[in-house]
Amino acid sequence: MxxxxxxxxxxxxxxxxxxxxxxxxxxxxxxxxxxxxxxxxxxxxxxxxxxxxxxxxLPSTDVGNGAAENDGPPSVAEVLASFGLRIRQAMNQVIVGTMMGGAQPVAAALDFEEWPEVLGTIAGDDTVLVICADPRRATEVEMRLRAMLES
Amino acid sequence: MxxxxxxxxxxxxxxxxxxxxxxxxxxxxxxxxxxxxxxxxxxxxxxxxxxxxxxxxLPSTDVGNGAAENDGPPSVAEVLASFGLRIRQAMNQVIVGTMMGGAQPVAAALDFEEWPEVLGTIAGDDTVLVICADPRRATEVEMRLRAMLES
DNA sequence: TCACCATTTGCATACTTATTCATTCGTGTT
DNA sequence: AACACGAATGAATAAGTATGCAAATGGTGA
Missing domain, CATH: 1.10.10.10 (Winged helix-like DNA-binding domain superfamily/Winged helix DNA-binding domain)
Incomplete structure:
Protein backbone atom coordinates (compact mmCIF):
# COMPACT_ATOMS: atom_id res chain seq x y z
CA MET A 1 0.00 0.00 0.00
CA LEU A 58 11.80 16.23 5.38
CA PRO A 59 10.20 19.56 4.53
CA SER A 60 10.97 21.77 7.55
CA THR A 61 7.99 23.83 8.55
CA ASP A 62 9.23 25.05 11.95
CA VAL A 63 5.97 25.44 13.83
CA GLY A 64 7.32 27.52 16.74
CA ASN A 65 8.56 30.65 15.01
CA GLY A 66 10.22 32.41 17.95
CA ALA A 67 8.35 35.69 17.66
CA ALA A 68 4.99 34.78 19.17
CA GLU A 69 2.62 36.01 16.52
CA ASN A 70 -0.06 33.34 16.72
CA ASP A 71 -2.99 33.89 19.01
CA GLY A 72 -3.83 30.28 19.82
CA PRO A 73 -1.73 27.16 20.25
CA PRO A 74 -0.54 25.44 17.05
CA SER A 75 -3.09 23.43 15.12
CA VAL A 76 -2.97 19.68 14.70
CA ALA A 77 -2.22 20.24 11.02
CA GLU A 78 0.79 22.44 11.80
CA VAL A 79 2.22 20.25 14.47
CA LEU A 80 1.68 17.09 12.42
CA ALA A 81 3.41 18.63 9.45
CA SER A 82 6.34 19.40 11.71
CA PHE A 83 6.66 16.19 13.69
CA GLY A 84 4.43 13.49 12.22
CA LEU A 85 6.04 10.48 10.58
CA ARG A 86 3.59 7.61 10.58
CA ILE A 87 -0.10 6.87 11.15
CA ARG A 88 -1.53 3.44 11.90
CA GLN A 89 -4.85 2.15 13.08
CA ALA A 90 -5.86 -0.88 15.11
CA MET A 91 -9.36 -1.53 16.39
CA ASN A 92 -10.60 1.67 17.95
CA GLN A 93 -7.12 3.19 18.24
CA VAL A 94 -4.92 5.33 16.04
CA ILE A 95 -1.18 5.29 16.61
CA VAL A 96 0.77 8.34 15.50
CA GLY A 97 4.53 8.00 15.22
CA THR A 98 6.46 11.25 15.44
CA MET A 99 9.97 12.53 15.55
CA MET A 100 11.61 12.28 18.97
CA GLY A 101 9.93 14.71 21.31
CA GLY A 102 7.09 15.38 18.93
CA ALA A 103 4.43 13.26 20.62
CA GLN A 104 3.56 15.70 23.40
CA PRO A 105 2.94 18.69 21.10
CA VAL A 106 0.85 16.53 18.78
CA ALA A 107 -1.25 15.21 21.62
CA ALA A 108 -1.64 18.69 23.08
CA ALA A 109 -2.90 20.01 19.74
CA LEU A 110 -5.33 17.09 19.44
CA ASP A 111 -6.59 17.67 22.95
CA PHE A 112 -7.03 21.36 22.32
CA GLU A 113 -9.04 20.88 19.14
CA GLU A 114 -11.42 18.45 20.86
CA TRP A 115 -12.36 16.31 17.87
CA PRO A 116 -15.69 14.61 18.52
CA GLU A 117 -14.40 11.18 17.45
CA VAL A 118 -11.49 11.35 19.89
CA LEU A 119 -12.14 10.13 23.42
CA GLY A 120 -8.62 10.78 24.62
CA THR A 121 -4.90 10.75 23.85
CA ILE A 122 -1.79 9.39 25.55
CA ALA A 123 1.64 10.58 24.46
CA GLY A 124 5.13 9.23 25.10
CA ASP A 125 8.27 10.59 23.49
CA ASP A 126 7.66 9.68 19.88
CA THR A 127 4.28 7.96 19.89
CA VAL A 128 0.76 9.20 20.44
CA LEU A 129 -2.09 6.83 21.12
CA VAL A 130 -5.43 8.25 20.08
CA ILE A 131 -8.49 6.50 21.46
CA CYS A 132 -11.82 6.54 19.67
CA ALA A 133 -15.19 4.98 20.49
CA ASP A 134 -15.08 2.36 17.74
CA PRO A 135 -13.12 1.22 14.66
CA ARG A 136 -15.24 3.27 12.29
CA ARG A 137 -14.39 6.48 14.09
CA ALA A 138 -10.76 5.44 14.37
CA THR A 139 -10.59 5.01 10.61
CA GLU A 140 -12.20 8.39 10.20
CA VAL A 141 -9.56 9.97 12.41
CA GLU A 142 -6.77 8.05 10.69
CA MET A 143 -7.89 9.37 7.33
CA ARG A 144 -8.04 12.92 8.56
CA LEU A 145 -4.62 12.77 10.21
CA ARG A 146 -3.13 11.11 7.17
CA ALA A 147 -4.45 13.83 4.92
CA MET A 148 -2.76 16.41 7.15
CA LEU A 149 0.49 14.46 7.11
CA GLU A 150 0.55 14.20 3.33
CA SER A 151 -0.48 17.88 3.37
CA MET B 1 36.35 35.26 -10.07
CA LEU B 58 19.91 28.49 0.65
CA PRO B 59 20.87 26.44 3.68
CA SER B 60 18.50 27.59 6.44
CA THR B 61 20.33 28.12 9.71
CA ASP B 62 17.63 30.04 11.64
CA VAL B 63 19.74 32.10 14.02
CA GLY B 64 16.94 33.18 16.38
CA ASN B 65 15.79 29.89 17.85
CA GLY B 66 12.82 31.08 19.86
CA ALA B 67 13.83 29.59 23.17
CA ALA B 68 16.46 32.06 24.35
CA GLU B 69 19.32 29.75 25.21
CA ASN B 70 22.25 31.91 24.12
CA ASP B 71 23.88 34.17 26.64
CA GLY B 72 25.09 36.91 24.30
CA PRO B 73 23.73 38.39 21.08
CA PRO B 74 24.31 36.35 17.91
CA SER B 75 27.80 36.41 16.44
CA VAL B 76 28.67 37.95 13.11
CA ALA B 77 29.33 34.46 11.80
CA GLU B 78 25.86 33.26 12.77
CA VAL B 79 24.00 36.24 11.48
CA LEU B 80 26.00 36.31 8.25
CA ALA B 81 25.30 32.66 7.64
CA SER B 82 21.61 33.43 8.05
CA PHE B 83 21.25 36.64 6.08
CA GLY B 84 24.42 37.33 4.11
CA LEU B 85 24.32 37.15 0.34
CA ARG B 86 27.14 39.22 -1.10
CA ILE B 87 30.35 40.94 -0.05
CA ARG B 88 32.10 43.65 -2.03
CA GLN B 89 34.89 46.06 -1.36
CA ALA B 90 35.65 49.55 -2.66
CA MET B 91 38.42 51.76 -1.34
CA ASN B 92 38.20 51.68 2.44
CA GLN B 93 34.65 50.33 2.48
CA VAL B 94 33.08 46.90 2.51
CA ILE B 95 29.52 46.51 1.27
CA VAL B 96 27.56 43.56 2.60
CA GLY B 97 24.38 42.60 0.74
CA THR B 98 21.85 40.67 2.80
CA MET B 99 18.39 39.26 2.53
CA MET B 100 15.63 41.81 3.06
CA GLY B 101 15.66 42.91 6.69
CA GLY B 102 18.99 41.27 7.38
CA ALA B 103 21.16 44.37 7.34
CA GLN B 104 20.31 45.63 10.82
CA PRO B 105 21.11 42.34 12.59
CA VAL B 106 24.37 42.01 10.68
CA ALA B 107 25.42 45.55 11.54
CA ALA B 108 24.42 45.04 15.16
CA ALA B 109 26.56 41.92 15.39
CA LEU B 110 29.50 43.74 13.79
CA ASP B 111 29.13 46.65 16.18
CA PHE B 112 28.96 44.33 19.14
CA GLU B 113 32.11 42.45 18.23
CA GLU B 114 34.09 45.67 17.83
CA TRP B 115 36.56 44.53 15.21
CA PRO B 116 39.67 46.73 15.35
CA GLU B 117 39.68 47.30 11.57
CA VAL B 118 36.09 48.52 11.58
CA LEU B 119 35.56 52.21 12.25
CA GLY B 120 31.78 52.04 11.93
CA THR B 121 28.79 50.55 10.17
CA ILE B 122 25.65 51.90 8.54
CA ALA B 123 22.74 49.57 7.76
CA GLY B 124 19.69 49.97 5.54
CA ASP B 125 17.20 47.20 4.81
CA ASP B 126 19.38 44.85 2.82
CA THR B 127 22.77 46.53 2.71
CA VAL B 128 25.42 47.18 5.32
CA LEU B 129 28.22 49.64 4.73
CA VAL B 130 31.30 48.84 6.76
CA ILE B 131 33.88 51.60 7.03
CA CYS B 132 37.55 50.88 7.62
CA ALA B 133 40.56 53.17 7.95
CA ASP B 134 42.12 52.23 4.63
CA PRO B 135 41.84 49.80 1.68
CA ARG B 136 44.19 47.28 3.24
CA ARG B 137 42.06 46.92 6.30
CA ALA B 138 38.92 46.82 4.17
CA THR B 139 40.34 43.90 2.22
CA GLU B 140 41.21 42.21 5.48
CA VAL B 141 37.62 42.61 6.67
CA GLU B 142 36.23 41.51 3.32
CA MET B 143 38.27 38.32 3.49
CA ARG B 144 37.12 37.55 6.99
CA LEU B 145 33.46 38.19 6.22
CA ARG B 146 33.68 36.18 3.05
CA ALA B 147 35.14 33.23 4.88
CA MET B 148 32.19 33.36 7.27
CA LEU B 149 29.75 33.56 4.40
CA GLU B 150 31.22 30.57 2.64
CA SER B 151 31.24 28.93 6.08
C1' DT C 1 -18.96 -12.70 -11.14
C1' DC C 2 -17.88 -9.46 -14.43
C1' DA C 3 -17.11 -5.11 -16.56
C1' DC C 4 -15.47 -0.61 -15.80
C1' DC C 5 -12.92 3.27 -14.26
C1' DA C 6 -9.31 5.31 -11.60
C1' DT C 7 -4.98 4.72 -9.39
C1' DT C 8 -0.58 2.85 -9.03
C1' DT C 9 3.43 0.77 -10.88
C1' DG C 10 7.29 -0.74 -13.96
C1' DC C 11 9.89 -0.14 -18.06
C1' DA C 12 12.28 2.57 -21.03
C1' DT C 13 14.13 6.74 -21.73
C1' DA C 14 14.73 11.81 -21.37
C1' DC C 15 16.50 14.96 -18.42
C1' DT C 16 19.51 16.65 -14.68
C1' DT C 17 23.57 16.49 -11.72
C1' DA C 18 28.25 14.78 -10.23
C1' DT C 19 32.85 13.37 -11.33
C1' DT C 20 37.16 12.24 -13.84
C1' DC C 21 40.78 13.81 -16.32
C1' DA C 22 43.36 17.09 -18.81
C1' DT C 23 44.14 21.91 -19.42
C1' DT C 24 44.36 26.61 -18.14
C1' DC C 25 44.81 30.26 -14.89
C1' DG C 26 46.58 32.80 -11.10
C1' DT C 27 50.32 33.58 -7.85
C1' DG C 28 54.58 33.52 -5.81
C1' DT C 29 59.67 32.29 -6.55
C1' DT C 30 64.00 32.13 -8.55
C1' DA D 1 61.07 36.50 -17.57
C1' DA D 2 60.66 31.78 -16.81
C1' DC D 3 59.25 28.32 -13.80
C1' DA D 4 56.61 25.64 -10.40
C1' DC D 5 52.54 24.50 -8.09
C1' DG D 6 47.94 24.54 -6.47
C1' DA D 7 43.24 26.13 -7.66
C1' DA D 8 39.71 26.53 -11.03
C1' DT D 9 37.60 25.22 -15.19
C1' DG D 10 35.72 22.67 -19.34
C1' DA D 11 34.73 18.50 -21.98
C1' DA D 12 33.21 14.11 -21.73
C1' DT D 13 30.84 10.94 -19.36
C1' DA D 14 29.07 8.46 -15.33
C1' DA D 15 25.58 8.67 -11.87
C1' DG D 16 21.22 9.97 -10.39
C1' DT D 17 16.28 11.60 -11.07
C1' DA D 18 11.87 12.41 -13.57
C1' DT D 19 8.33 11.10 -16.82
C1' DG D 20 5.39 9.14 -20.96
C1' DC D 21 3.13 5.24 -21.72
C1' DA D 22 1.28 0.78 -21.21
C1' DA D 23 0.16 -2.89 -18.13
C1' DA D 24 -1.32 -4.32 -13.63
C1' DT D 25 -4.07 -3.58 -9.66
C1' DG D 26 -7.93 -2.53 -6.87
C1' DG D 27 -12.24 -0.88 -5.69
C1' DT D 28 -17.41 -0.43 -7.31
C1' DG D 29 -21.74 -1.22 -9.07
C1' DA D 30 -24.56 -3.97 -12.37
Whole structure:
Protein backbone atom coordinates (compact mmCIF):
# COMPACT_ATOMS: atom_id res chain seq x y z
CA MET A 1 0.00 0.00 0.00
CA UNK A 2 1.24 3.45 -0.90
CA UNK A 3 0.59 5.21 2.38
CA UNK A 4 2.48 2.67 4.45
CA UNK A 5 5.40 3.07 2.09
CA UNK A 6 5.23 6.84 2.48
CA UNK A 7 5.31 6.42 6.24
CA UNK A 8 8.36 4.18 5.95
CA UNK A 9 10.10 6.70 3.70
CA UNK A 10 9.49 9.51 6.17
CA UNK A 11 10.91 7.39 8.97
CA UNK A 12 13.97 6.37 7.02
CA UNK A 13 14.69 9.92 5.96
CA UNK A 14 14.14 11.24 9.49
CA UNK A 15 16.27 8.67 11.27
CA UNK A 16 18.91 7.60 8.79
CA UNK A 17 21.02 8.99 6.01
CA UNK A 18 19.50 8.53 2.58
CA UNK A 19 21.82 9.69 -0.15
CA UNK A 20 19.98 8.67 -3.28
CA UNK A 21 16.88 6.92 -4.46
CA UNK A 22 18.53 3.60 -5.05
CA UNK A 23 19.78 3.50 -1.49
CA UNK A 24 16.26 4.32 -0.36
CA UNK A 25 14.98 1.51 -2.55
CA UNK A 26 17.31 -1.00 -0.89
CA UNK A 27 16.40 0.15 2.62
CA UNK A 28 12.70 -0.08 1.82
CA UNK A 29 13.10 -3.54 0.38
CA UNK A 30 14.54 -4.73 3.68
CA UNK A 31 11.35 -3.46 5.29
CA UNK A 32 9.20 -5.32 2.83
CA UNK A 33 8.49 -2.61 0.27
CA UNK A 34 9.76 -3.72 -3.12
CA UNK A 35 9.36 -0.91 -5.62
CA UNK A 36 11.45 0.64 -8.35
CA UNK A 37 13.31 3.91 -8.42
CA UNK A 38 10.61 5.42 -10.60
CA UNK A 39 8.05 4.98 -7.85
CA UNK A 40 10.38 6.48 -5.28
CA UNK A 41 10.93 9.51 -7.45
CA UNK A 42 7.17 10.00 -7.42
CA UNK A 43 6.94 9.36 -3.69
CA UNK A 44 9.66 11.88 -2.96
CA UNK A 45 7.79 14.43 -4.98
CA UNK A 46 4.54 13.65 -3.17
CA UNK A 47 6.22 13.91 0.23
CA UNK A 48 7.89 17.15 -0.80
CA UNK A 49 11.30 15.98 0.36
CA UNK A 50 14.35 18.00 -0.56
CA UNK A 51 17.82 16.83 -1.28
CA UNK A 52 20.76 18.72 0.11
CA UNK A 53 24.37 18.13 1.08
CA UNK A 54 23.22 15.66 3.75
CA UNK A 55 20.94 13.57 1.60
CA UNK A 56 17.16 13.80 1.58
CA UNK A 57 15.40 15.75 4.32
CA LEU A 58 11.80 16.23 5.38
CA PRO A 59 10.20 19.56 4.53
CA SER A 60 10.97 21.77 7.55
CA THR A 61 7.99 23.83 8.55
CA ASP A 62 9.23 25.05 11.95
CA VAL A 63 5.97 25.44 13.83
CA GLY A 64 7.32 27.52 16.74
CA ASN A 65 8.56 30.65 15.01
CA GLY A 66 10.22 32.41 17.95
CA ALA A 67 8.35 35.69 17.66
CA ALA A 68 4.99 34.78 19.17
CA GLU A 69 2.62 36.01 16.52
CA ASN A 70 -0.06 33.34 16.72
CA ASP A 71 -2.99 33.89 19.01
CA GLY A 72 -3.83 30.28 19.82
CA PRO A 73 -1.73 27.16 20.25
CA PRO A 74 -0.54 25.44 17.05
CA SER A 75 -3.09 23.43 15.12
CA VAL A 76 -2.97 19.68 14.70
CA ALA A 77 -2.22 20.24 11.02
CA GLU A 78 0.79 22.44 11.80
CA VAL A 79 2.22 20.25 14.47
CA LEU A 80 1.68 17.09 12.42
CA ALA A 81 3.41 18.63 9.45
CA SER A 82 6.34 19.40 11.71
CA PHE A 83 6.66 16.19 13.69
CA GLY A 84 4.43 13.49 12.22
CA LEU A 85 6.04 10.48 10.58
CA ARG A 86 3.59 7.61 10.58
CA ILE A 87 -0.10 6.87 11.15
CA ARG A 88 -1.53 3.44 11.90
CA GLN A 89 -4.85 2.15 13.08
CA ALA A 90 -5.86 -0.88 15.11
CA MET A 91 -9.36 -1.53 16.39
CA ASN A 92 -10.60 1.67 17.95
CA GLN A 93 -7.12 3.19 18.24
CA VAL A 94 -4.92 5.33 16.04
CA ILE A 95 -1.18 5.29 16.61
CA VAL A 96 0.77 8.34 15.50
CA GLY A 97 4.53 8.00 15.22
CA THR A 98 6.46 11.25 15.44
CA MET A 99 9.97 12.53 15.55
CA MET A 100 11.61 12.28 18.97
CA GLY A 101 9.93 14.71 21.31
CA GLY A 102 7.09 15.38 18.93
CA ALA A 103 4.43 13.26 20.62
CA GLN A 104 3.56 15.70 23.40
CA PRO A 105 2.94 18.69 21.10
CA VAL A 106 0.85 16.53 18.78
CA ALA A 107 -1.25 15.21 21.62
CA ALA A 108 -1.64 18.69 23.08
CA ALA A 109 -2.90 20.01 19.74
CA LEU A 110 -5.33 17.09 19.44
CA ASP A 111 -6.59 17.67 22.95
CA PHE A 112 -7.03 21.36 22.32
CA GLU A 113 -9.04 20.88 19.14
CA GLU A 114 -11.42 18.45 20.86
CA TRP A 115 -12.36 16.31 17.87
CA PRO A 116 -15.69 14.61 18.52
CA GLU A 117 -14.40 11.18 17.45
CA VAL A 118 -11.49 11.35 19.89
CA LEU A 119 -12.14 10.13 23.42
CA GLY A 120 -8.62 10.78 24.62
CA THR A 121 -4.90 10.75 23.85
CA ILE A 122 -1.79 9.39 25.55
CA ALA A 123 1.64 10.58 24.46
CA GLY A 124 5.13 9.23 25.10
CA ASP A 125 8.27 10.59 23.49
CA ASP A 126 7.66 9.68 19.88
CA THR A 127 4.28 7.96 19.89
CA VAL A 128 0.76 9.20 20.44
CA LEU A 129 -2.09 6.83 21.12
CA VAL A 130 -5.43 8.25 20.08
CA ILE A 131 -8.49 6.50 21.46
CA CYS A 132 -11.82 6.54 19.67
CA ALA A 133 -15.19 4.98 20.49
CA ASP A 134 -15.08 2.36 17.74
CA PRO A 135 -13.12 1.22 14.66
CA ARG A 136 -15.24 3.27 12.29
CA ARG A 137 -14.39 6.48 14.09
CA ALA A 138 -10.76 5.44 14.37
CA THR A 139 -10.59 5.01 10.61
CA GLU A 140 -12.20 8.39 10.20
CA VAL A 141 -9.56 9.97 12.41
CA GLU A 142 -6.77 8.05 10.69
CA MET A 143 -7.89 9.37 7.33
CA ARG A 144 -8.04 12.92 8.56
CA LEU A 145 -4.62 12.77 10.21
CA ARG A 146 -3.13 11.11 7.17
CA ALA A 147 -4.45 13.83 4.92
CA MET A 148 -2.76 16.41 7.15
CA LEU A 149 0.49 14.46 7.11
CA GLU A 150 0.55 14.20 3.33
CA SER A 151 -0.48 17.88 3.37
CA MET B 1 36.35 35.26 -10.07
CA UNK B 2 34.79 32.46 -8.11
CA UNK B 3 33.63 34.41 -5.08
CA UNK B 4 31.74 37.00 -7.07
CA UNK B 5 30.01 34.18 -8.89
CA UNK B 6 29.09 32.57 -5.59
CA UNK B 7 27.62 35.86 -4.44
CA UNK B 8 25.57 36.06 -7.61
CA UNK B 9 24.34 32.51 -7.17
CA UNK B 10 23.22 33.21 -3.61
CA UNK B 11 21.34 36.28 -4.79
CA UNK B 12 19.66 34.49 -7.65
CA UNK B 13 18.62 31.60 -5.47
CA UNK B 14 17.36 33.93 -2.73
CA UNK B 15 15.37 36.24 -4.96
CA UNK B 16 14.28 34.13 -7.92
CA UNK B 17 13.23 30.64 -8.77
CA UNK B 18 16.07 28.44 -9.94
CA UNK B 19 14.85 25.06 -11.06
CA UNK B 20 17.99 23.48 -12.42
CA UNK B 21 21.62 24.15 -13.07
CA UNK B 22 21.19 25.00 -16.70
CA UNK B 23 18.67 27.68 -15.83
CA UNK B 24 21.13 29.00 -13.29
CA UNK B 25 23.82 28.98 -15.96
CA UNK B 26 21.69 31.09 -18.27
CA UNK B 27 20.79 33.58 -15.53
CA UNK B 28 24.43 33.91 -14.55
CA UNK B 29 25.50 34.44 -18.13
CA UNK B 30 23.17 37.44 -18.33
CA UNK B 31 25.03 38.83 -15.34
CA UNK B 32 28.38 38.30 -16.98
CA UNK B 33 29.40 34.96 -15.53
CA UNK B 34 29.93 32.45 -18.32
CA UNK B 35 30.63 29.05 -16.87
CA UNK B 36 29.51 25.52 -17.58
CA UNK B 37 27.11 23.30 -15.71
CA UNK B 38 30.04 21.36 -14.24
CA UNK B 39 31.26 24.43 -12.44
CA UNK B 40 27.78 25.21 -11.13
CA UNK B 41 27.45 21.71 -9.75
CA UNK B 42 30.64 22.36 -7.81
CA UNK B 43 29.47 25.81 -6.73
CA UNK B 44 26.18 24.47 -5.47
CA UNK B 45 28.04 21.89 -3.44
CA UNK B 46 30.36 24.53 -2.02
CA UNK B 47 27.44 26.81 -1.10
CA UNK B 48 25.61 23.87 0.45
CA UNK B 49 22.42 24.65 -1.43
CA UNK B 50 19.64 22.11 -1.38
CA UNK B 51 17.14 21.33 -4.06
CA UNK B 52 13.53 20.77 -3.13
CA UNK B 53 10.10 21.02 -4.69
CA UNK B 54 10.61 24.77 -5.11
CA UNK B 55 14.00 24.66 -6.80
CA UNK B 56 17.28 25.41 -5.09
CA UNK B 57 17.28 27.04 -1.66
CA LEU B 58 19.91 28.49 0.65
CA PRO B 59 20.87 26.44 3.68
CA SER B 60 18.50 27.59 6.44
CA THR B 61 20.33 28.12 9.71
CA ASP B 62 17.63 30.04 11.64
CA VAL B 63 19.74 32.10 14.02
CA GLY B 64 16.94 33.18 16.38
CA ASN B 65 15.79 29.89 17.85
CA GLY B 66 12.82 31.08 19.86
CA ALA B 67 13.83 29.59 23.17
CA ALA B 68 16.46 32.06 24.35
CA GLU B 69 19.32 29.75 25.21
CA ASN B 70 22.25 31.91 24.12
CA ASP B 71 23.88 34.17 26.64
CA GLY B 72 25.09 36.91 24.30
CA PRO B 73 23.73 38.39 21.08
CA PRO B 74 24.31 36.35 17.91
CA SER B 75 27.80 36.41 16.44
CA VAL B 76 28.67 37.95 13.11
CA ALA B 77 29.33 34.46 11.80
CA GLU B 78 25.86 33.26 12.77
CA VAL B 79 24.00 36.24 11.48
CA LEU B 80 26.00 36.31 8.25
CA ALA B 81 25.30 32.66 7.64
CA SER B 82 21.61 33.43 8.05
CA PHE B 83 21.25 36.64 6.08
CA GLY B 84 24.42 37.33 4.11
CA LEU B 85 24.32 37.15 0.34
CA ARG B 86 27.14 39.22 -1.10
CA ILE B 87 30.35 40.94 -0.05
CA ARG B 88 32.10 43.65 -2.03
CA GLN B 89 34.89 46.06 -1.36
CA ALA B 90 35.65 49.55 -2.66
CA MET B 91 38.42 51.76 -1.34
CA ASN B 92 38.20 51.68 2.44
CA GLN B 93 34.65 50.33 2.48
CA VAL B 94 33.08 46.90 2.51
CA ILE B 95 29.52 46.51 1.27
CA VAL B 96 27.56 43.56 2.60
CA GLY B 97 24.38 42.60 0.74
CA THR B 98 21.85 40.67 2.80
CA MET B 99 18.39 39.26 2.53
CA MET B 100 15.63 41.81 3.06
CA GLY B 101 15.66 42.91 6.69
CA GLY B 102 18.99 41.27 7.38
CA ALA B 103 21.16 44.37 7.34
CA GLN B 104 20.31 45.63 10.82
CA PRO B 105 21.11 42.34 12.59
CA VAL B 106 24.37 42.01 10.68
CA ALA B 107 25.42 45.55 11.54
CA ALA B 108 24.42 45.04 15.16
CA ALA B 109 26.56 41.92 15.39
CA LEU B 110 29.50 43.74 13.79
CA ASP B 111 29.13 46.65 16.18
CA PHE B 112 28.96 44.33 19.14
CA GLU B 113 32.11 42.45 18.23
CA GLU B 114 34.09 45.67 17.83
CA TRP B 115 36.56 44.53 15.21
CA PRO B 116 39.67 46.73 15.35
CA GLU B 117 39.68 47.30 11.57
CA VAL B 118 36.09 48.52 11.58
CA LEU B 119 35.56 52.21 12.25
CA GLY B 120 31.78 52.04 11.93
CA THR B 121 28.79 50.55 10.17
CA ILE B 122 25.65 51.90 8.54
CA ALA B 123 22.74 49.57 7.76
CA GLY B 124 19.69 49.97 5.54
CA ASP B 125 17.20 47.20 4.81
CA ASP B 126 19.38 44.85 2.82
CA THR B 127 22.77 46.53 2.71
CA VAL B 128 25.42 47.18 5.32
CA LEU B 129 28.22 49.64 4.73
CA VAL B 130 31.30 48.84 6.76
CA ILE B 131 33.88 51.60 7.03
CA CYS B 132 37.55 50.88 7.62
CA ALA B 133 40.56 53.17 7.95
CA ASP B 134 42.12 52.23 4.63
CA PRO B 135 41.84 49.80 1.68
CA ARG B 136 44.19 47.28 3.24
CA ARG B 137 42.06 46.92 6.30
CA ALA B 138 38.92 46.82 4.17
CA THR B 139 40.34 43.90 2.22
CA GLU B 140 41.21 42.21 5.48
CA VAL B 141 37.62 42.61 6.67
CA GLU B 142 36.23 41.51 3.32
CA MET B 143 38.27 38.32 3.49
CA ARG B 144 37.12 37.55 6.99
CA LEU B 145 33.46 38.19 6.22
CA ARG B 146 33.68 36.18 3.05
CA ALA B 147 35.14 33.23 4.88
CA MET B 148 32.19 33.36 7.27
CA LEU B 149 29.75 33.56 4.40
CA GLU B 150 31.22 30.57 2.64
CA SER B 151 31.24 28.93 6.08
C1' DT C 1 -18.96 -12.70 -11.14
C1' DC C 2 -17.88 -9.46 -14.43
C1' DA C 3 -17.11 -5.11 -16.56
C1' DC C 4 -15.47 -0.61 -15.80
C1' DC C 5 -12.92 3.27 -14.26
C1' DA C 6 -9.31 5.31 -11.60
C1' DT C 7 -4.98 4.72 -9.39
C1' DT C 8 -0.58 2.85 -9.03
C1' DT C 9 3.43 0.77 -10.88
C1' DG C 10 7.29 -0.74 -13.96
C1' DC C 11 9.89 -0.14 -18.06
C1' DA C 12 12.28 2.57 -21.03
C1' DT C 13 14.13 6.74 -21.73
C1' DA C 14 14.73 11.81 -21.37
C1' DC C 15 16.50 14.96 -18.42
C1' DT C 16 19.51 16.65 -14.68
C1' DT C 17 23.57 16.49 -11.72
C1' DA C 18 28.25 14.78 -10.23
C1' DT C 19 32.85 13.37 -11.33
C1' DT C 20 37.16 12.24 -13.84
C1' DC C 21 40.78 13.81 -16.32
C1' DA C 22 43.36 17.09 -18.81
C1' DT C 23 44.14 21.91 -19.42
C1' DT C 24 44.36 26.61 -18.14
C1' DC C 25 44.81 30.26 -14.89
C1' DG C 26 46.58 32.80 -11.10
C1' DT C 27 50.32 33.58 -7.85
C1' DG C 28 54.58 33.52 -5.81
C1' DT C 29 59.67 32.29 -6.55
C1' DT C 30 64.00 32.13 -8.55
C1' DA D 1 61.07 36.50 -17.57
C1' DA D 2 60.66 31.78 -16.81
C1' DC D 3 59.25 28.32 -13.80
C1' DA D 4 56.61 25.64 -10.40
C1' DC D 5 52.54 24.50 -8.09
C1' DG D 6 47.94 24.54 -6.47
C1' DA D 7 43.24 26.13 -7.66
C1' DA D 8 39.71 26.53 -11.03
C1' DT D 9 37.60 25.22 -15.19
C1' DG D 10 35.72 22.67 -19.34
C1' DA D 11 34.73 18.50 -21.98
C1' DA D 12 33.21 14.11 -21.73
C1' DT D 13 30.84 10.94 -19.36
C1' DA D 14 29.07 8.46 -15.33
C1' DA D 15 25.58 8.67 -11.87
C1' DG D 16 21.22 9.97 -10.39
C1' DT D 17 16.28 11.60 -11.07
C1' DA D 18 11.87 12.41 -13.57
C1' DT D 19 8.33 11.10 -16.82
C1' DG D 20 5.39 9.14 -20.96
C1' DC D 21 3.13 5.24 -21.72
C1' DA D 22 1.28 0.78 -21.21
C1' DA D 23 0.16 -2.89 -18.13
C1' DA D 24 -1.32 -4.32 -13.63
C1' DT D 25 -4.07 -3.58 -9.66
C1' DG D 26 -7.93 -2.53 -6.87
C1' DG D 27 -12.24 -0.88 -5.69
C1' DT D 28 -17.41 -0.43 -7.31
C1' DG D 29 -21.74 -1.22 -9.07
C1' DA D 30 -24.56 -3.97 -12.37
Missing amino acids: KFERHDAIRELVAHSLVTNQDELRRKLRRRGFAVTQATLSRDIHALRLSKGPGGYV | KFERHDAIRELVAHSLVTNQDELRRKLRRRGFAVTQATLSRDIHALRLSKGPGGYV
